[in-house]
Amino acid sequence: MRWSVPPVSRDREREVRHFIDNKTKPIGSLGMLESAALQLALIQGKMKPRIVRPSWLVFAGDHGITAEGVSSYPSAVTRQMVLNFISGGAAINVFARLHGIDLKIVDAGIAGDVPSHPNLIDRKIAMGTANFLVAPAMTLEQCETALATGEHLVETLAEDGCNTVGFGEMGIGNTSSAAVLMHLMTGLPLESCVGRGTGLDESGVARKLAILEQAAARVPHCRTPLAALQQYGGFELAMICGGMLAAARLGMSIVVDGFIVTAALLVAQKISPPVLDYCFFGHCSNERGHRDMLRFLDRKSLLQLDMRLGEGTGAALAIPILRAACAFMSDMASFDDAGVSRADE
Ligand SMILES: O=C(O)c1ccc[n+]([C@@H]2O[C@H](COP(=O)([O-])O)[C@@H](O)[C@H]2O)c1
Numbered sequence: 631m632r633w634s635v636p637p638v639s640r641d642r643e644r645e646v647r648h649f650i651d652n653k654t655k656p657i658g659s660l661g662m663l664e665s666a667a668l669q670l671a672l673i674q675g676k677m678k679p680r681i682v683r684p685s686w687l688v689f690a691g692d693h694g695i696t697a698e699g700v701s702s703y704p705s706a707v708t709r710q711m712v713l714n715f716i717s718g719g720a721a722i723n724v725f726a727r728l729h730g731i732d733l734k735i736v737d738a739g740i741a742g743d744v745p746s747h748p749n750l751i752d753r754k755i756a757m758g759t760a761n762f763l764v765a766p767a768m769t770l771e772q773c774e775t776a777l778a779t780g781e782h783l784v785e786t787l788a789e790d791g792c793n794t795v796g797f798g799e800m801g802i803g804n805t806s807s808a809a810v811l812m813h814l815m816t817g818l819p820l821e822s823c824v825g826r827g828t829g830l831d832e833s834g835v836a837r838k839l840a841i842l843e844q845a846a847a848r849v850p851h852c853r854t855p856l857a858a859l860q861q862y863g864g865f866e867l868a869m870i871c872g873g874m875l876a877a878a879r880l881g882m883s884i885v886v887d888g889f890i891v892t893a894a895l896l897v898a899q900k901i902s903p904p905v906l907d908y909c910f911f912g913h914c915s916n917e918r919g920h921r922d923m924l925r926f927l928d929r930k931s932l933l934q935l936d937m938r939l940g941e942g943t944g945a946a947l948a949i950p951i952l953r954a955a956c957a958f959m960s961d962m963a964s965f966d967d968a969g970v971s972r973a974d975e
């Protein structure tokens with residue numbers, strides 16, 4: 631099957647654990663660095679894994695549902711922020727430069743023209759999705775094109791020698807898409823999936839919830855991942871979903887960002903559950919629902935910084951942690967090397 635992902639082999643798990651436990655530290659004392667190192671070693675099939683050419687794809691798209699007043703910012707901000715990304719002034723630009731991350735912005739479906747630029751990849755499917763309160767967000771053909779586009783972009787990164795890909799997004803209104811997808815993929819009540827997004831107040835969140843309840847009722851029993859993505863997704867969400875499945879199939883590590891990127895992963899793991907073997911969760915976003923998404927997936931995030939920005943920023947900040955996990959595997963002395971006594975039997 632085109633989208634099927636092989637699980638990471640666990641054959642060398644004992645050997646890798648033994649290698650970690652032989653480092654000069656009490657067993658388990660490096661905490662989540664140890665689980666990250668184990669996972670990286672198994673993904674790469676190497677005792678000394680490395681983060682090579684970390685590359686971030688930030689997918690931008692607009693959302694027809696914004697016509698219902700579900701966001702505190704106007705749709706025009708999607709395009710304006712993309713101009714900011716290409717001139718290098720957004721938070722993700724700053725963090726990417728700080729950590730030596732290659733950054734590309736993808737026009738997945740911005741509702742407006744954007745001038746061409748070397749860091750902008752034009753894959754515009756349409757000028758934003760349709761309003762999913764009244765119609766499917768996209769056609770099945772658009773959905774399949776978006777999945778394949780994400781796949782091809784990640785294949786190109788792999789051909790260029792990147793082994794670690796981070797996903798980011800920009801799209802006014804996309805917490806509405808993400809909330810409905812979360813509801814459909816996890817079965818959790820919509821109420822626990824809907825939050826403030828860019829900054830709605832309590833009454834704004836109540837109105838957003840009422841609109842999303844009505845939208846979700848438009849298609850009863852919409853539980854298959856492809857149908858959910860077509861009905862309620864966004865072009866950027868669908869590209870991220872296809873990109874993640876490709877990255878996993880190619881044996882790359884995936885760094886997941888916040889609420890919206892994890893919603894795309896919820897869809898991807900319904901298509902092929904082993905994609906999760908390749909995922910690292912950069913941070914736990916403050917957007918309502920993200921913590922429950924991570925609980926549903928039974929995964930912990932590397933960071934918890936009360937952020938809720940998107941753009942791939944929370945994922946980018948986790949790169950030094952993944953590098954630290956690689957560094958202790960390759961450079962730290964073992965008990966034998968250093969002549970340090972082990973714990974008493
Ligand atoms: O990453 C997150 O957890 C996150 C949480 C809340 C908002 N955002 C960003 O805010 C935008 C969507 O918010 P909204 O209110 O317009 O649906 C979109 O551009 C996201 O990148 C991102």
Ligand SMILES: Cc1cc2nc[nH]c2cc1C
Pocket residue numbers: 703707711799800801828939940941
């Ligand atoms: C200014 C701004 C920057 C963003 N970056 C990601 N989502 C965003 C939403 C807004 C409103």
